[in-house]
Structures are given as C-alpha cells and as structure tokens.
Amino acid sequence: MSGGWLKVVGLGPGPEDWLTPEARRDLAEATDLVGYFPYVDRVPPGPQVRHASDNRVELDRARFALDLAAGGRRVAVVSGGDPGIFAMAAAIFEALDDPTAPAAWHAVPLAVDPGVSAMQAAAARAGAPLGHDFCAISLSDNLKPWDVVLKRLRLAAEADFVIALYNPISRARPWQLGAAFDALRDLRAPETPIVLGRAVGRPDEALTVTTLGAVEPSQADMRTLVIIGASHTRLVPRADGGTPWVYTPRHYRG
C-alpha cells in the first residue's frame, strides 16, 4: 500500500497555545495516533484511530507505528514537548537502525515536527534561566548507568553550565534526584538558584524557586522539570511580590 507516512509530532508542554500550526495540521491529517496514553488523550477528539500505550515501551511503539505507516496509514507518533529531546524521535530511528528492520519501514516517508520542550516552558515562566550556556541531562538510569549521570553532573558543574534535569524522579527511581543534588552541593554554592517547573502549561502548573542549599527531592515529581543555575544565575524581584524571576546573564566573566 502507498500513501502512508509517519510524523513524530511534538505536542509542546500542554496547552493549545503552545501547539505549532504544523503539529496541529499533521494531527488532523493523520489516520492513526500512536503514543503514551496521556499524550494521545491530549489530542482533541477526531476520527483518528488511537493507539495509546503505557510508558517505557518506546521501542515497541516505534515498531508498531512503522508497521502501520508501511501498511499505508498516516501515522502521528505523539510526544509531549519536543519529540527530539528525551522523547519518541530517537526511538523511531533506533527501530529503523535495527538490521532486522523490514525494507518497507525504510521506505516510509518520515518527518519530525519540533515543539516547545519542558525546559523552555519552565524557563519562560521563571524568566530566563537558560540565557547562557546550558546542558540537558536525563536523570533516568533505566537506559544509562548511574555513574555516567554522576560524571556528567560533575563535568557540567565544572563547566559552569546551567543544568536542566529531565525525568528527575519517579516511584521506580526515588533516590536519584537527592543524589544529584548532593553531588552538586559539593561543587556549587548553597545560594545557587533552583527552578522547579511542575506541569508547566497544564491546569495544575506550579513554579517553585529555591536554592541548592534548601531544595528537597520531595519538592519534585515525575512531571517536574528541574533547572539548576550556574554561578552567575541571578534573581530579580517580581512587581507583585511573587516568586522571583530567575535569569542567567548573557555575559560571563569567568
């Protein structure tokens, strides 16, 4: 069958207001939606067949989507945020890169629709904490050894990057965020600003600004994006007396 395609579509952090026109159009033109169920649920009702699956089955989901598209379906694989940042786009290419991948998968027209990622949403609400050199690290040790995570945190601190942490904590990974804060406390000042952006863009959004000295892992959950300031990240009071703005100046004196 021909006419099938696969697009990996970034839904952004949640609200319609942050969904790009490209993503909206591709969702509307799809015959099938494939993804982790909270993301599939976020797509407005329509005639598309919905294939929602649980978390942590990304590679199965990628293979299923490629099969559907190779069979002539127009498949939108949906991701929260940007599918290229700790999300489904890499899983699609991993499936394609398998030597046993059917030739029909390689013939599927494929595209990635970028979107606003969680760190950008949290940063926008907080001010401009990512205003200078930064890194993004997934704290999950499901797919890489924990000592690699620790090594990267230490090198990122030495480089004085702002650090955005994805997947900071979950029921299955309860201690990693505390261990990450402890490792960074040896390398950065206790006054270092910390931004906790929980579910930014969703109705239950919450923004917390605290310090490396005071932050507790229990202040984050699996829907939280954590940003750890660099040595020159600063606070500015808000006019309304609320949570202060956090920004990292563009200039750096070393």
Add this chain to the structure above:
Amino acid sequence: MSGGWLKVVGLGPGPEDWLTPEARRDLAEATDLVGYFPYVDRVPPGPQVRHASDNRVELDRARFALDLAAGGRRVAVVSGGDPGIFAMAAAIFEALDDPTAPAAWHAVPLAVDPGVSAMQAAAARAGAPLGHDFCAISLSDNLKPWDVVLKRLRLAAEADFVIALYNPISRARPWQLGAAFDALRDLRAPETPIVLGRAVGRPDEALTVTTLGAVEPSQADMRTLVIIGASHTRLVPRADGGTPWVYTPRHYRG
C-alpha cells in the same frame, strides 16, 4: 499610564508553521514591536509601530522596550527561535536588574513566550541528534572569554554530550569555529557525525551532514546551527538516498 505590558516573544526559526498561537496572539495585540530588524521584518504587516535595531545592542533595546511599556504601550520584544535561549529574554532581565532601573520598569507586567529554538529545528530536519544528554554553547566571545568557551567544549567532550553550537561564525569572529573543531578533534573520533543546519525553516534552508574529520568552518555561516554528535550518535540511510538521518540513541552503555 497603565495598561502597558512587555512580552518577549519567540518567533521560532522562521515559518508561520512553527509560530505558536500564543506568540501570534501577543504580536497581534501589541502596539509596538521591538527587535533586531530581520525579526521585526518577519512579523506580518499590521498597525503596530515597528522599532527595528541592529544586532549587538540588546541591552539598549531592552531598556527602550521597558520605557515604552512603562509608558503604557503593549510591547512585543521579538526574538528568532526561543527568546530564552541565547536571545532577548536575558537582556530584559539584565536591564531590570540594574540598580539604576526606574521603579516604573519593575511595575511593568512581563511575560516570556517560548518558541522552537534553532537547535530543535536543525535536529528535526536531521532526525534526532539531540535524543540523549546534550549541551548548548554560544561560540561568541563577545560576552565571555574565549578560554571559557574552550574549557566548556573540552568538558562537554569529556562528558560525551551532544554539543549544539549557537553563533558559530561571523565576519567579526572568523576563526572561532575552526578552533572549536580543532579542540574537539583531539577528543572525539574523526567519524563523529556533524549536522550543519543553515536557516532551517527559511526559503534558503540547507542541511549538511558530515564528520568531525571532514568538516570545514567555511561550510557554516552566521545563520547556521552546528550539532556535534556524541560517541554513540549514528547515521541511518534515507529512503530517497539523500542526506542520511542522524540520531543519538536514548540508551548509553558508557
């Protein structure tokens, strides 16, 4: 005067297709547009007063915008990409954080509209090169010493981050990109994939995939976003025989 506001609006990398509904609405509701002239020019014609300025006057532009908003105007400060990533949001907070900033500036209602940044657009076109831990570094040494840039590149290579380079080259900074490639050649294999995404999303968009061993600085210009793969970044052939896909797997064996 009351009723003024200031929004720092991300236009995304260029096409209407990547402009968020939030950004579109705020541009339409603004009375004044402030920004670097190519970004102001990108906003569709309308009744807004346009205040376009040259590059590298970000702080003057920020102060001007805060003055306008404090005077009751609805001001959209426009940035390409995401204003929070190497763009205008940090400059606004720097202006506010100056001890001589008028109290009226602090009273201005302020918001940041995130957008798709250049690294995300280049990554989407190339596949999923940012699919694992990564960092973003501005190569400009206008605002930080060059030895800080070099130190960060070396630590990023040691951490095995994918590296996105903003502001890689310009007429005023002709040698820095070559020096960065040379530094990385001592630390990463010659086969390391390199993505050069030039003006992605614009009519003159171009995507190049090459290697660290082969890349020449002359292949980039000031509108190019450079992505340097990690040790496990891989290529996948495209069905049409074109530029191969580049992706970084989610798993990492160390």
